Amino acid sequence: MTDKQEKTILSTRDVRLWYGQKEALHGIDLDFPNKGITALIGPSGSGKTTYLRALNRMHDLEDGVTVTGSFNFNGTDIYAPTTDTVDLRKRIGMVFQQPNPFPFSIYENVIFGLRLDGVKDKAVLDEAVERSLKQASVWDEVKDDLHKSALGLSGGQQQRVSIARVLAMSPELLLLDEPTSALDPISSRNIEETLLKLREDYAMIIVTHSMSQASRISDRTAFFLSGNLIEVDQTKHIFLNPQKQETQDYVSGRFG
């Protein structure tokens, strides 16, 4: 695990979010380094996924959601009216709980974003496919079947192809919303191995219900409870010697 302080890629201050009149996030201050994995943990309804989705403006698509606070992403104000959400989501990619391949070939899945961007050069696309699938540790398994449907892959392979699709856009930050909770243990482990490799080069934020997953793979852990950030620290400190009683109770399985 990296102990040295890296450059900050994303800095959020006083993040509040309302579903209608109901405040769901009560002022979250959280910074993220430009390398490594930060895990967001907490019981259901603690706000961790709500917070994660706020980071690339996923709530824009929902009615009645209000977000306030400052979001400084490498100098970009995420919620500025001038910020283009399509461009933003290229820079902040998201991987969801359910693998969500599109109903076409593996190749077309991976280059989907590049096609939208108007990239037509086959050499560029081929290179992106190979690079992304390798980064997502699924290249060896699918390289001979690139033009077969992605729907024919196993859940774990689909999820890694979904990760490759995000990586093809060369994002600066990866958001992962419980990326292994729909997968069997072996596939989950493959995904974890993939993330461990990626953490050398990428900043990642992962929401997970599995505390053992958070402890195994993350460099830093943030504990959410009832819409508040209770504690954030190096993962080893959170799991060995947390400063707050609530964190202690949650990570030792006393509630949630």
Place this chain on the structure above:
Amino acid sequence: MRRLFDEELADLDSSFTEMGMLVSQTIQKAVQSFVDHDREGARQILENDHQINEREAAIEKKTFEMIALYQPVTTDLREIVTILKAVSVLERMGDQARNIANSTIRVKGTKHIASIEQELGVIGEMVANMVSQVMEYYVKNDALGAESIAEANHKLSQSAAKVRTDSVNGMKENADLVDSAADYLVIAGYLKRIGDYTTDIAEWIVYKRTGKIIELNPGYNFFI
């Protein structure tokens, strides 16, 4: 994650074996300084003792982290527990080396019994070898080898008992030898204690290999 855990476990393993080698060398130097009446050498042992203590603390900290972060089971858990237990034993061996060095510095007797000092040198060599041997059994995961340490420790006990008899006889014969002979008794006791500690480590090696907790230091190894 398996890869990461294995790497960290391999690092932990080498820190532990390195510490074992350091302790073995320290014991040997401590005994040599005593035999040579080398107070400067003994002072160096005291000055360097913190290195052993720091290594112990660092290894313990790492084992706590690995248990908390990876929740190891079966052989992984046994290996980490073995290191956690054995590292305290190594540290206590280091303390015995420090005790020997302290005796060397404080020594008051001006008359010595050369034959006993020679015998202590041999025992010191023997016990330092037992420490490196037990570390080798650890590295090779050799439970049978580890059990054989009990035999070596029995021989060591007999040698220590002989030093005791010779020292007491020396005192009876010549009151001028009491200061030195009392030191010989104490040093032999320290060395005997280190020998017993090697059997403690050997027990943990057997546990690591087989999952069974055994006793390798039966009651017949006594000194006084």
